[in-house]
Amino acid sequence: MLEKTTRINYLLDFYQALLTPKQRSYMEMYYLEDYSLGEISEEANVSRQAVYDNIKRTEAMLESYEEKLHLYEKFMERLKIIQKLDERVTAIGDESLINYMNQLKELD
Amino acid sequence: MLEKTTRINYLLDFYQALLTPKQRSYMEMYYLEDYSLGEISEEANVSRQAVYDNIKRTEAMLESYEEKLHLYEKFMERLKIIQKLDERVTAIGDESLINYMNQLKELD
Numbered sequence: 001m002l003e004k005t006t007r008i009n010y011l012l013d014f015y016q017a018l019l020t021p022k023q024r025s026y027m028e029m030y031y032l033e034d035y036s037l038g039e040i041s042e043e044a045n046v047s048r049q050a051v052y053d054n055i056k057r058t059e060a061m062l063e064s065y066e067e068k069l070h071l072y073e074k075f076m077e078r079l080k081i082i083q084k085l086d087e088r089v090t091a092i093g094d095e096s097l098i099n100y101m102n103q104l105k106e107l108d
Numbered sequence: 109m110l111e112k113t114t115r116i117n118y119l120l121d122f123y124q125a126l127l128t129p130k131q132r133s134y135m136e137m138y139y140l141e142d143y144s145l146g147e148i149s150e151e152a153n154v155s156r157q158a159v160y161d162n163i164k165r166t167e168a169m170l171e172s173y174e175e176k177l178h179l180y181e182k183f184m185e186r187l188k189i190i191q192k193l194d195e196r197v198t199a200i201g202d203e204s205l206i207n208y209m210n211q212l213k214e215l216d
Contacts, residue, residue, distance in 0.1 A: 015177075069123075078215055103189045
């Protein structure tokens with residue numbers, strides 16, 4: 001369950017720009033601010049079932065974007081290599097390399 | 109004109125998975141295989157105007173995805189840093205670093 005939440009949070013990071021304002025708002029309340037379905041339904045003045053359906057549909061959309069674009073998967077692959085690079089750069093202690101590595105880490 | 113074509117080619121690289129099979133097919137013929145609108149319209153058995161409209165709409169979709177996700181922009185930023193890193197790594201000649209850099213370059 002926790003793992004699923006973490007994954008959805010990452011997918012939200014990568015794909016939230018592709019969601020509608022309503023989808024984004026429900027997902028933020030549910031996954032980032034930890035509102036319950038009941039609290040969101042009160043806030044949005046719609047039924048609990050409508051909120052639930054919207055969130056489930058949005059989760060499926062996020063997974064479908066990931067299936068097509070693989071942004072989260074590629075991010076994790078890049079992260080692993082960057083961590084190994086970073087350890088070696090720190091061991092070598094070259095200032096230019098450290099500087100470039102910091103620039104690279106700021107990008108993602 | 110050439111610059112625009114290059115940009116569309118890059119956007120296609122990043123976002124083609126989000127297009128419909130028809131959109132992808134027209135874009136591939138027009139941008140990758142250099143078919144004319146007339147040739148595509150014959151191939152697809154639709155009017156030249158229909159092909160033109162589809163391609164223009166698809167170009168606008170690609171730009172809209174880029175506006176939201178910035179994959180091409182981020183790729184270019186990362187590329188610049190990776191090139192500088194790579195030069196310095198080559199100058200230093202450390203085998204582990206060279207190995208990690210190769211892994212990183214293979215990802216994009």
